[in-house]
Amino acid sequence: MKKSKLKLYLQLLLSFMKIGVVTFGGGYAMIPIIENETSAKRKWISEDDLSDIIAISESTPGPIAICAASFIGYKVAGVIGAFFATLGVVLPSFAIIFLISIFLEQFNELNIVRFAFTGIRAGVLALIIKAVISMFKKAPKHIVAYIIMALSFVLVVAFSTNVLVIVLSSAVVGIVASYIARKRGKELR
Amino acid sequence: MTYLILFLEFLKIGAFTFGGGYAMIPFIQETVTKHQWLSTQELVNFIAISESTPGAFAVNISTYIGSQVGGFFGALCATTGVVLPAFLIILIIAKIYDKFKSSKTVKGAMFGLKSTVVGLIAAAVVSIAIEVFFTNGFTQQVFLSSTFWFSLITFAIMLFLLLYKKISPILIVCLSATLGIIAGYTGIIA
Numbered sequence: 315m316k317k318s319k320l321k322l323y324l325q326l327l328l329s330f331m332k333i334g335v336v337t338f339g340g341g342y343a344m345i346p347i348i349e350n351e352t353s354a355k356r357k358w359i360s361e362d363d364l365s366d367i368i369a370i371s372e373s374t375p376g377p378i379a380i381c382a383a384s385f386i387g388y389k390v391a392g393v394i395g396a397f398f399a400t401l402g403v404v405l406p407s408f409a410i411i412f413l414i415s416i417f418l419e420q421f422n423e424l425n426i427v428r429f430a431f432t433g434i435r436a437g438v439l440a441l442i443i444k445a446v447i448s449m450f451k452k453a454p455k456h457i458v459a460y461i462i463m464a465l466s467f468v469l470v471v472a473f474s475t476n477v478l479v480i481v482l483s484s485a486v487v488g489i490v491a492s493y494i495a496r497k498r499g500k501e502l503r
Numbered sequence: 504m505t506y507l508i509l510f511l512e513f514l515k516i517g518a519f520t521f522g523g524g525y526a527m528i529p530f531i532q533e534t535v536t537k538h539q540w541l542s543t544q545e546l547v548n549f550i551a552i553s554e555s556t557p558g559a560f561a562v563n564i565s566t567y568i569g570s571q572v573g574g575f576f577g578a579l580c581a582t583t584g585v586v587l588p589a590f591l592i593i594l595i596i597a598k599i600y601d602k603f604k605s606s607k608t609v610k611g612a613m614f615g616l617k618s619t620v621v622g623l624i625a626a627a628v629v630s631i632a633i634e635v636f637f638t639n640g641f642t643q644q645v646f647l648s649s650t651f652w653f654s655l656i657t658f659a660i661m662l663f664l665l666l667y668k669k670i671s672p673i674l675i676v677c678l679s680a681t682l683g684i685i686a687g688y689t690g691i692i693a
Contacts, residue, residue, distance in 0.1 A: 335557050344559075369604070370596060373613050376517050376589025377559035384593035393594060400590050404582065407558025408566050412578050414552060415570035426684055432692050433683020434551040435544070435635045436654040437675045440661035441554065442628055445525040447666075450621045459618040466622030470529065471629050477530045480619055481519050488615020489608055496607070502614050 322391045323398045329356060330383050330402030337379070344379050348386075358390045379403050456502060458491045505573045506580045512538070513565045513584030520561070521616045527561055529623040532630065540568050543634040551680075554672045561585050650692045657682050 329351050337344040345368065352358045359367075363386075371381035380400060387399025421427045453459055462484050469475040492502040512534050520527040528550070535541040541549070553563040562582055569581030596603050603609060635654050637645055645651050657679050664670045664678070686692045 374592050377561040379559040380589040381593050384590045388597045404562050407562045410556050411563045411566040415567050429683045429687025430680035431548050433679040435547045436657035437661040437679030438547050438550045439635050444665045446624045453617045453621050454614050462618035463622040466619040467625050470626035477533050484615035484619035485612040489611035492611035
């Protein structure tokens, strides 16, 4: 193996470890940091590539950080590059959470921790409602979309329907609905 | 056997959650309660921990549950499972990117997926709200307990701060923890 290639793998690993360490909360908070590290500093990808990566991450399963790391790693240094970039972005949170999971049980018994979590659970509920609102804003504005939303909600709350079944059927409904719309000369969005 | 179940369940979660982050919660909730790996209360506690530590939510929650259920190798299996689908799919898409971008089928599927995610998370909100406000069941006594009113007021303050003051999630966690500690030591909550 060439020495330069090895150095590139190492750079990918370290750059993405850095991205993994500094992004709290994950998701879109990672975008500016990924941009700074891989586009502005390392010149691995262009600005255009980055917006493509965001679009791909949105239309493929899995966390945006993993998608971005795999895609950039692959573009820079092939499959092995993708592996090292993904490993880098996962490693910090894996290590931190693993340590927390060992100690959390012991802290849970403390009164102060119990009180704190009673407050925190109310705060988390607010966080998730905020997430629903922003996802609603990003969702399609169309009667079919609203029906899918309402049905998914009712099926889970009232009938405890399997989530996987709902996800797959929604994708199928989306494909069929957009096909019908195109037949009528319209575009679903 | 535990390792294999962890790997496969998180593989499924990784393969079928679009949108990342909180979009995973409905799926994760279904899985962890089915296997009794975590209660809804523990799951909500962990969401706060995940907000206060670096990294993607999916990686954090899979590492945590994996570790709780099967120690270090459990964490390794669960995290590998959740990461693998995205990794493999991206490798394929990187090669056929232009075709993928203009595919009408992909666009149609995304239409459906972006819609269902809203309904699914809204459903998760309902069960989490029940957990937060009615931990001990839905009775008339609930409305007399100060814990209920504490949770309701804290929730209202945090939602206001999030929606109108654009406060970061980690600050929300810190603030609501502080309120909880104050309420605990002043005897408002038990």
